[in-house]
Amino acid sequence: MDGLSSAFTQLASVSVLLAAFGGVLWGILGGALPGISPSIAMALLLPFTVGLAPTTALVLLASVYVGAEYGGSIPAILIRTPGTNSASATVLDGYAMAQQGRAGEALGISLMSGLWGGLFGLAVLVLATESLARVALAFTPAAYFSLGILGLSVIAGLSGGSLLKGSMAACGGLMIAFIGSDPVSGVARFTGGSADLLGGVKPILIMVGLFAVTEMLVQISQPPWAKANASQARLKLPGWAMTRRLAKPQAIGAVIGTVEGVTPGAGGTIAAFMAYSEAKRWSSRPEEFGQGSPEGIAAPECANNVVTATALVPLLSLGIPGSNSAAVLLGGFLIHGLQPGPMLFSKAPDVVYGLYGGLLLANIAMLLWGLVILGPCIWLVNRPKPYLIAFILALVMSGVYAIHQSVFDIVLVVATGVFGWVLRWFKVPVLPLVLGLVLGYLVESNFRRSLVISAGELSIFFTDGVSLVLLLLAALLTAYTGWKEFAPAKKGPR
Amino acid sequence: MNDARRDRLLALLALIGAALYIAAARQIEDSLLSDGVGAGGVPQAVGAVLGLAALALCLRAWQAVRGLTLPLVLTPVPTPAMTSPIASSIASSIAPPIGPTPSDAAVSAPSAPAPTPPLHALLRGAALVLVLLAYAALLPLAGYMLSISALVLASGALAGAALRLPLLWCAAAAGPGLWLLFDRLLQVRMPIGQLWN
Numbered sequence: 001m002d003g004l005s006s007a008f009t010q011l012a013s014v015s016v017l018l019a020a021f022g023g024v025l026w027g028i029l030g031g032a033l034p035g036i037s038p039s040i041a042m043a044l045l046l047p048f049t050v051g052l053a054p055t056t057a058l059v060l061l062a063s064v065y066v067g068a069e070y071g072g073s074i075p076a077i078l079i080r081t082p083g084t085n086s087a088s089a090t091v092l093d094g095y096a097m098a099q100q101g102r103a104g105e106a107l108g109i110s111l112m113s114g115l116w117g118g119l120f121g122l123a124v125l126v127l128a129t130e131s132l133a134r135v136a137l138a139f140t141p142a143a144y145f146s147l148g149i150l151g152l153s154v155i156a157g158l159s160g161g162s163l164l165k166g167s168m169a170a171c172g173g174l175m176i177a178f179i180g181s182d183p184v185s186g187v188a189r190f191t192g193g194s195a196d197l198l199g200g201v202k203p204i205l206i207m208v209g210l211f212a213v214t215e216m217l218v219q220i221s222q223p224p225w226a227k228a229n230a231s232q233a234r235l236k237l238p239g240w241a242m243t244r245r246l247a248k249p250q251a252i253g254a255v256i257g258t259v260e261g262v263t264p265g266a267g268g269t270i271a272a273f274m275a276y277s278e279a280k281r282w283s284s285r286p287e288e289f290g291q292g293s294p295e296g297i298a299a300p301e302c303a304n305n306v307v308t309a310t311a312l313v314p315l316l317s318l319g320i321p322g323s324n325s326a327a328v329l330l331g332g333f334l335i336h337g338l339q340p341g342p343m344l345f346s347k348a349p350d351v352v353y354g355l356y357g358g359l360l361l362a363n364i365a366m367l368l369w370g371l372v373i374l375g376p377c378i379w380l381v382n383r384p385k386p387y388l389i390a391f392i393l394a395l396v397m398s399g400v401y402a403i404h405q406s407v408f409d410i411v412l413v414v415a416t417g418v419f420g421w422v423l424r425w426f427k428v429p430v431l432p433l434v435l436g437l438v439l440g441y442l443v444e445s446n447f448r449r450s451l452v453i454s455a456g457e458l459s460i461f462f463t464d465g466v467s468l469v470l471l472l473l474a475a476l477l478t479a480y481t482g483w484k485e486f487a488p489a490k491k492g493p494r
Numbered sequence: 495m496n497d498a499r500r501d502r503l504l505a506l507l508a509l510i511g512a513a514l515y516i517a518a519a520r521q522i523e524d525s526l527l528s529d530g531v532g533a534g535g536v537p538q539a540v541g542a543v544l545g546l547a548a549l550a551l552c553l554r555a556w557q558a559v560r561g562l563t564l565p566l567v568l569t570p571v572p573t574p575a576m577t578s579p580i581a582s583s584i585a586s587s588i589a590p591p592i593g594p595t596p597s598d599a600a601v602s603a604p605s606a607p608a609p610t611p612p613l614h615a616l617l618r619g620a621a622l623v624l625v626l627l628a629y630a631a632l633l634p635l636a637g638y639m640l641s642i643s644a645l646v647l648a649s650g651a652l653a654g655a656a657l658r659l660p661l662l663w664c665a666a667a668a669g670p671g672l673w674l675l676f677d678r679l680l681q682v683r684m685p686i687g688q689l690w691n
Contacts, residue, residue: 171541386652398684
């Protein structure tokens with residue numbers, strides 16, 4: 001109860017209020033631009049959060065995530081180009097409705113479904129996180145190590161579709177994490193004699209490079225996206241009859257979004273498509289799907305907004321980010337010297353509960369901004385793409401320098417952007433790399449701590465019950481995804 | 495370049511990287527404060543895992559070439575640069591009523607080799623990298639305002655904006671505008687430049 005009252009107290013804080021409304025606005029505008037994902041929109045603001053209070057900074061970043069999920073549906077409906085990956089499912093029926101002259105209605109359904117999804121996800125986050133964190137408090141160093149391995153296995157297996165490439169990316173992230181000083185002895189590792197690297201590679205720089213710079217390197221040679229019709233800029237909220245009709249697909253979206261959100265690596269895109277598929281299956285009018293069915297918008301939009309909150313469950317309770325956006329939020333925690341995980345609830349409970357309050361504000365802000373932002377969004381989407389790219393790069397380069405006033409950081413971000421570009425070409429997923437980077441310290445330090453406790457005996461990881469279960473889960477998942485990858489070719493139907 | 499060839503190249507590069515990394519990890523000198531594992535122990539293990547994954551990838555690519563497995567034509571790693579054809583390909587993967595599992599969604603029937611980015615796209619990207627590095631070099635010399643204006647001008651032109659008044663005005667406004675934002679509003683001191691000091 002103290003925690004919840006603390007959360008409500010944060011609602012009255014001016015800085016949190018501004019962060020929520022400002023973050024959602026930034027997120028909607030960013031999400032409306034095809035090419036700017038929620039994680040990019042968040043990464044762009046990361047350097048600017050350095051000087052903010054921890055709660056304000058985290059609310060700002062989380063609000064961007066909330067706003068971007070709605071913003072992505074705007075171009076999906078108007079110009080058949082999803083602004084975010086998770087809005088891809090919205091294209092299927094949203095654009096069809098726009099072609100029928102019902103774009104305003106489609107956008108209204110998207111907004112309200114997103115609102116219900118966000119609030120539902122927040123409820124799950126509040127109820128589930130602390131319980132899970134209490135369980136994790138009992139973890140030994142061996143269990144923490146095994147948890148890190150499980151997290152890396154799940155992400156490596158589920159993101160990008162190739163366990164091998166995911167594993168390689170995870171190893172790459174761990175390798176980057178080891179740059180700097182050894183956590184036990186302080187010996188310099190992989191620094192090449194550079195004083196700038198003695199303190200390690202800051203995750204925020206890698207995230208900005210991989211998410212923002214890489215995307216600009218790709219976007220610079222992509223053709224411009226289609227223009228939106230400004231005359232469609234009239235939002236229409238669903239009436240009572242439509243709201244009743246949308247209850248079932250929204251419920252489906254909520255359940256699927258919850259499951260996919262708490263599963264590291266699954267994410268909003270998969271949740272949206274699964275919700276769409278299930279909503280169609282359980283609909284009394286499945287023939288309308290793909291032809292402009294309101295349910296075809298409600299289910300995926302509800303699901304992807306549920307994920308914005310539920311993806312934070314493994315992050316806050318276990319310290320394992322389950323999505324790119326959660327990984328950027330983890331970067332926000334690290335900037336302020338906070339380590340997400342079970343200890344966060346005892347060391348900085350005000351930050352956690354402030355985040356809950358901020359997310360509530362963010363969903364309200366999404367509704368309020370959504371009612372008025374359509375015109376400016378369409379204006380922004382219609383801006384010449386080269387100017388947007390130039391503006392984003394200027395913001396990125398400025399923000400990176402602002403962190404430590406270091407030119408080395410700029411060079412590192414550019415190099416990381418190039419690395420991400422190469423990874424994109426090789427179709428190597430980025431999330432396992434980011435996860436390896438942020439979990440590297442946890443994995444290594446707990447591994448070595450466990451061996452100190454056991455006097456060098458590796459059996460500690462198998463005699464500890466929790467560790468054994470986690471390692472078995474990791475092994476089973478790895479074996480399953482590995483089997484799928486190496487399965488012999490099946491003969492197709494004649 | 496098709497996916498199998500791409501995977502073999504990736505596997506080769508990863509193997510070389512793993513070998514170099516393990517060699518570098520073995521060079522790390524331990525201090526008296528070190529534990530039994532040592533500063534280089536875990537990095538060596540990770541390097542070994544990377545090497546094994548690279549070997550397995552090579553094997554998988556060879557299997558695909560020999561027709562022993564479905565060529566794993568992955569859907570593009572989810573990128574924000576979504577276009578309707580990509581949305582369609584993801585949408586088509588959910589035709590079964592159960593819906594996709596993550597790995598199902600990533601596997602598609604054998605298809606034509608994935609296209610290599612056209613040369614102009616690579617050149618444009620490389621040029622942008624040079625522009626960004628030039629910005630990093632110029633920043634301490636010419637100062638923030640001039641450097642950021644030059645960055646906006648160069649990157650805008652590279653992205654396709656015509657070198658005309660609108661772009662020039664944007665570039666000219668970007669310098670003072672962003673300086674006001676950072677130096678005055680956010681209280682972050684931006685460099686004045688050694689040339690003007």
